[in-house]
Amino acid sequence: MTSYHDASNVYGSTLEQSNNLRATIGGVLSANLATRPGNLPPEDTTIDACILDPTDPNDYCPLGGDHRISEVVFLGANHVTWLRMHNLIANELRSFGNGWSEERLFQETRKIIGALQQHITYDEYLPAMLNLNYRSAFCLTPSCQVYSSQINGAIKNSFSTAVLRMGHSQIPSAIGYVSPNHNSISNFPLRNHFNRPNLYIREGGTRVDDMQRYVTSQGAAATDRQLELEIADHLFTDGVLSFDLGALNIQRGRDHGHHNDIDLYAGALSETPVPGGELGPTFSCLFALQLRDLKVGDRFFWSRPDPVTGFTAGIT
Numbered sequence: 001m002t003s004y005h006d007a008s009n010v011y012g013s014t015l016e017q018s019n020n021l022r023a024t025i026g027g028v029l030s031a032n033l034a035t036r037p038g039n040l041p042p043e044d045t046t047i048d049a050c051i052l053d054p055t056d057p058n059d060y061c062p063l064g065g066d067h068r069i070s071e072v073v074f075l076g077a078n079h080v081t082w083l084r085m086h087n088l089i090a091n092e093l094r095s096f097g098n099g100w101s102e103e104r105l106f107q108e109t110r111k112i113i114g115a116l117q118q119h120i121t122y123d124e125y126l127p128a129m130l131n132l133n134y135r136s137a138f139c140l141t142p143s144c145q146v147y148s149s150q151i152n153g154a155i156k157n158s159f160s161t162a163v164l165r166m167g168h169s170q171i172p173s174a175i176g177y178v179s180p181n182h183n184s185i186s187n188f189p190l191r192n193h194f195n196r197p198n199l200y201i202r203e204g205g206t207r208v209d210d211m212q213r214y215v216t217s218q219g220a221a222a223t224d225r226q227l228e229l230e231i232a233d234h235l236f237t238d239g240v241l242s243f244d245l246g247a248l249n250i251q252r253g254r255d256h257g258h259h260n261d262i263d264l265y266a267g268a269l270s271e272t273p274v275p276g277g278e279l280g281p282t283f284s285c286l287f288a289l290q291l292r293d294l295k296v297g298d299r300f301f302w303s304r305p306d307p308v309t310g311f312t313a314g315i316t
Contacts (some may be wrong), residue, residue, distance in 0.1 A: 001066060003155040005294050007114040007295060010082045012065040021065060027090040029083050039084050040205040041069070053198040062197055066091045070197045072190075073175050075142025077200045077211045086113050114312070115302030122295065128220075130288055131276030138288040141294055145304055151297030159290040161256045162265040165249045170221045173228040175199065177210035178217055182264060185214070188278055191234035193307075223278045 002008040006108065010029075011018045021042070035074035041062040044050070050070035062080045090109040097306050100108070135141050140219045145302040176187040193199055200208045221228075227246045228251055235243040253265045263283075271280020279287060297302050300309045 003294070004153050004216060004298055005114070005118050006300070007065075007117050008112065009066040010064070010086065011110060021063065021105060025102060027100075027102055027107075027109055028087040028278055031083060031087065039087065040080060040201065041083055043099075044070075051196045053196065053202075055221060056164070056198055056202055058204075059198045059201055062201065070195055073197060073199045074211065074215055076197045077208050077215075080200060080208045081212060082113060082117075084108070084117070086285050089113070101158045111300075114300075118295075118302045122291070128290065129223075129278045130284055131274060134274075134277065134284050134288045138292040140288060140291055142303065144192060146296050147299060147301070147304055147306075148296050149299075151293050153294050153297035156258055156262060156290055156293075158286055162249070162253050162268065163286045163290065166223050166263060166269055166283055166287075168231065169223050169225065169227055169272060170246055170251065171228060171231055175211065176209060176214045178213035179210060180213075182213070182217070189238055190228075190230040194236050198298065206227060211297065223269070223273070225266065240267075 008152070012021060013144060021029055024134055031039045041064055043191055044063035046061070049063075050309045052061070053059045062076065064077075064083075069076045069079045086109055089112055090105050093105055093108060122140060125141060126135060130140065132141075136144075139146055147278070172190065172245065175186045175193060176185060179186050188199065200211055231245040233244065235245050249265045253263055262306050268280055268282040268286075271282055273279055274284050277284055281294040299306075302311065304310050
């Protein structure tokens with residue numbers, strides 16, 4: 001994915017990736033509605049792109065902007081949700097009869113999807129992770145609309161190899177479905193579904209909504225040094241061997257130079273959260289700094305009141 005928060009998880013990081021995901025008609029992303037009524041992504045024909053369910057003849061490996069679309073099922077379900085949102089918006093824009101070309105329909109819709117992702121991250125997610133002191137100090141509140149061409153939005157080494165991996169401590173032990181009326185819950189151990197997208201591919205993709213209801217109805221795990229056994233003892237297991245995600249994170253940090261006195265990942269994850277925040281002081285500072293750079297260094301950030309790159313006022 002690109003460093004900027006520009007929905008590259010949906011559209012890919014290169015023009016070639018983006019073109020492979022487009023339907024080239026109506027500004028929509030490719031989805032086979034005829035045989036997959038749940039509006040699912042196209043097929044990834046790469047060898048070993050995922051592990052198929054031998055009991056489901058309609059199972060396949062989906063293609064997305066992020067290669068992890070098959071790696072973890074709730075990431076894949078999120079991708080399907082964004083694909084559907086893109087196509088919904090593109091069709092709505094086309095219905096206005098404004099004569100826009102296919103290219104403009106696609107790009108205008110992509111801009112809206114990018115804005116939605118930025119809004120969710122900065123206005124809904126960050127307040128749950130960082131207290132107001134950090135958000136105010138690092139221009140992460142809605143009232144701070146600053147752009148600087150001197151700010152580099154590239155992802156910092158410490159953020160990539162340690163800070164953002166704090167989210168691994170929030171990974172649950174199971175994934176599942178919640179029915180539309182919320183009276184039925186199904187649980188599936190996460191260890192059995194790495195690189196196996198069938199949980200959201202099955203039944204023509206109609207289970208995606210059930211999975212999203214499951215994710216949004218579960219309480220978030222604390223951000224601490226405790227990792228579920230599903231990723232500590234059973235990550236990508238073949239029944240005999242497996243990976244330990246915590247050990248991988250520590251080793252990755254050491255490969256990048258974080259091992260003077262205390263490993264950055266292990267040490268910062270073990271800190272007591274700051275009042276009103278989810279992270280300790282070290283990760284809070286580094287997290288806020290990176291998210292500031294991604295906002296202040298982005299000329300196209302959605303909420304900037306720029307007459308060229310910004311959004312026009314809505315019609316009420």
